[in-house]
Amino acid sequence: MPELRYNNTLPAYDMIEDISEQPTLLIIDDDKIFCGVLAKAMTKRGFSVEITHNIEDALAKAEAATPEYAIVDLKLDSESGLVLVEKLKALDPGTRIVMLTGYASVATAVEAIKLGATHYLAKPVDADEIMAAFDRISGEADTPISASPLSVGRLEWEYIQRILTENDNNISVTARILNMHRRTLQRKLAKKPHRN
Amino acid sequence: MPELRYNNTLPAYDMIEDISEQPTLLIIDDDKIFCGVLAKAMTKRGFSVEITHNIEDALAKAEAATPEYAIVDLKLDSESGLVLVEKLKALDPGTRIVMLTGYASVATAVEAIKLGATHYLAKPVDADEIMAAFDRISGEADTPISASPLSVGRLEWEYIQRILTENDNNISVTARILNMHRRTLQRKLAKKPHRN
DNA sequence: ATGGCCATGCGACATTTTGTCGCAGTTGTG
DNA sequence: CACAACTGCGACAAAATGTCGCATGGCCAT
Numbered sequence: 001m002p003e004l005r006y007n008n009t010l011p012a013y014d015m016i017e018d019i020s021e022q023p024t025l026l027i028i029d030d031d032k033i034f035c036g037v038l039a040k041a042m043t044k045r046g047f048s049v050e051i052t053h054n055i056e057d058a059l060a061k062a063e064a065a066t067p068e069y070a071i072v073d074l075k076l077d078s079e080s081g082l083v084l085v086e087k088l089k090a091l092d093p094g095t096r097i098v099m100l101t102g103y104a105s106v107a108t109a110v111e112a113i114k115l116g117a118t119h120y121l122a123k124p125v126d127a128d129e130i131m132a133a134f135d136r137i138s139g140e141a142d143t144p145i146s147a148s149p150l151s152v153g154r155l156e157w158e159y160i161q162r163i164l165t166e167n168d169n170n171i172s173v174t175a176r177i178l179n180m181h182r183r184t185l186q187r188k189l190a191k192k193p194h195r196n
Numbered sequence: 197m198p199e200l201r202y203n204n205t206l207p208a209y210d211m212i213e214d215i216s217e218q219p220t221l222l223i224i225d226d227d228k229i230f231c232g233v234l235a236k237a238m239t240k241r242g243f244s245v246e247i248t249h250n251i252e253d254a255l256a257k258a259e260a261a262t263p264e265y266a267i268v269d270l271k272l273d274s275e276s277g278l279v280l281v282e283k284l285k286a287l288d289p290g291t292r293i294v295m296l297t298g299y300a301s302v303a304t305a306v307e308a309i310k311l312g313a314t315h316y317l318a319k320p321v322d323a324d325e326i327m328a329a330f331d332r333i334s335g336e337a338d339t340p341i342s343a344s345p346l347s348v349g350r351l352e353w354e355y356i357q358r359i360l361t362e363n364d365n366n367i368s369v370t371a372r373i374l375n376m377h378r379r380t381l382q383r384k385l386a387k388k389p390h391r392n
Numbered sequence: 393a394t395g396g397c398c399a400t401g402c403g404a405c406a407t408t409t410t411g412t413c414g415c416a417g418t419t420g421t422g
Numbered sequence: 423c424a425c426a427a428c429t430g431c432g433a434c435a436a437a438a439t440g441t442c443g444c445a446t447g448g449c450c451a452t
Contacts, residue, residue: 110316119306120306145304149373149374150318152356152375155351160348171400173399368428379411386430
């Protein structure tokens, strides 16, 4: 197991000398700018980083050389990063995967963890949080329980996400079940969930 | 594995004859009224139900006879239901646990699943949804038939009522907590209890 | 390949529902 | 009494939703 600890005071680039000791990290996110920023941040933290923007490429790279760590975005263009989590885990159960998303929901978080993700974080997120997420192997029952209930908007979002995942992400079916217009559901899904 | 399938048309009480065949279910929630309602609903669905309102009692019962199924509330008075999930799993890894909470969050959902919970649901929920949750082992695969989830309108209504009650029916306070305009809350409350 | 069926993304426009202000009436408290 | 907080409600602009419609794309059986 490579050393993961790090200081907030980052080491200068020239202090990273032994490439062969660096843990490998595969980043999959369709947002290229985000990928670039994240890649740089993780490189600074000692990883040997590779970037891909879709499932196909990610699998190709992973099959060529399975990464020890992976950061997967939940919403790749049209596909779901969840399938990638499953496949990466199949390739190597030891891979530590952090799922990232700007559309976080309890429902998808549950799926991600069940499929083997090490952690699930909502964007925006910084590199340090991702580092911490990689380190958390098992559940820690000390997670504080939120004191305030969700806003109605958030509750609705969570509910919709749940029904949606229960129905294989079929928007039309979900809209029918929820007795809501498909167009409306589309619009709701397009928005990001508000905090709390 | 006990039979979990069920019809929406519930069997009459006198149709349940073979007690020994009933799967055992342990419910842990500090809300006694909720426990009662849920216990009745689950009994109807063929479970041999036991109720406890705190971790201590729950462990005592579980150690005496480990339940096959469990419904654990995340927020027990001052303790966290998460530790209970951990212990129940330790007692018997085969136990299927559904975590329930009125204060859902992605963070606690992640912890719950990592600790071994089978699923994590936000209140309000109905018994059928819990049944479905017990059935959903992993990824997703099937979703036989979504019984009849509440419409988003109905969900919102139930939720608002709960928060309202928790706050002594104070509309202003509730509106603030829910991050919603008081005027809007007023208008929602003025409408009917909603169909579905 | 061709047509039927369904899911999806999205533009456009009429309706509804919210967000906001503001004001008056009530109630509880120092 | 003065003050603070809750409540009900009117009015109007802003935002969300219901509806239609159309084009694209995947599947499947003919």
